[in-house]
Amino acid sequence: MLMPALALGAGFAGYIARLTRTTVLDVLSQDYIRTARAKGLKESTILLKHALLNSVTPIVSVMGPLTAGLVTGSFVIEFIFSIPGMGNYFITAVTNRDYPLIMGVTLVYAVLIVLANIAVDLLYVKLDPRVKLSGERA
Template sequence: MARYIVKRVSYALLTLFLVSTITFWLMYLVPGGPFLSEKAKSEATMAALEEKYGLDQPKIVQYKNYLVNLLHGDLGVSTKQRGRSVNDIIADGFPVSAKIGGTAILVAILIGIPLGSIAALNRGKWIDHLIIVLSTTGIAIPSFIVATLLMYVFSVQNNLLPTYWRGDFKSMILPVISLAFYPSAYIARLIRSSILDVLGQDYMTTARAKGLSQFVRLFKHALRNAILPVVTYLGPAIAGILAGSFVVEKILTIPGLGGAFISSITSRDYPLIMGTAVFFATLLIVLNVIVDIAYKIIDPRIKLN
């Protein structure tokens, strides 16, 4: 296990280096700059701004400074949100995204696993067909469409829920449903196909021959093996949702990390773009390692090499 963790950490550091390098150079391949979208400035003002943020130096020097600062945990200073560091912006936005995203993932698991199990146990029946239709619909409709429809029905038409973030329970309902809609449908499809595969195994036939109840066969024997594909999916899914569904947060005016990332792209806030990209890559890598370890816990037969 220790050797595996050391190897994964080494791969993680290499991946982060590649992500930061590619993101840095892609920023400078795009024509324009972070100050060109604002009102016209004098050459002296532009030179002063570039000197302040180190943009007057050669690109290779900027790249070296960026890597050195990154090693010290310094993601730089925002060029648009004056006086605020990227670290502070992420520290302010991520807890909001994590609160909504964590709730959405929990809702998706609590809905997706039972629905998939019910569909598998009633294969070919009307409830199986209904769940398949619902899950296919959930996979096909993007989360931002769900958010727009929910906002129109429950906020604009009926004034039942707020269309903006207030930090209370009611303002969490729309974003949580919007973010949980797709993963719950996808988890239901994964669980259904996995359980159908597991039900045909010899040990399930033995369990049935022993007279074990359907509940015990499902939750003690079938679900433990059928859950592995869901665990694989949850790693990147949790990272994506926790980092903030960019468009959903923008639609529902949630002050999370997703909205900050969208704003940084439209305003060409280079340090914030690179900082959020590195943060998301780190989150994704860490969660993938946790998923691999969870594999070993769920199924001891799996060896981590």
């Protein structure tokens, strides 16, 4: 299971690492980081509590589309590594023109992607106090 996991996750892990680095470097140039250093806070406290916490929102925002990439990438990984799963059944259904199975698997994956995007939106509201749900008052 190590090879399929690495094949599926390595590209996404690199993208998240690059995005994390970029956003942390952007946050480290902000005024409140300079103020925290001027107060004499430890560098580890500045990085963890101020920089990383404030740079996590763009990373969480990207998780929804990355989930779609993982789901669609699992089709190929399951087929290449001969792993029995929904992606393998989907590919078999396409080659056999089994339209009800194609529609069913597509619907299941669409629901998974929608649920992942809803979870990302709710997590974004939790992480950033400036963002409110449409029913909440300011």
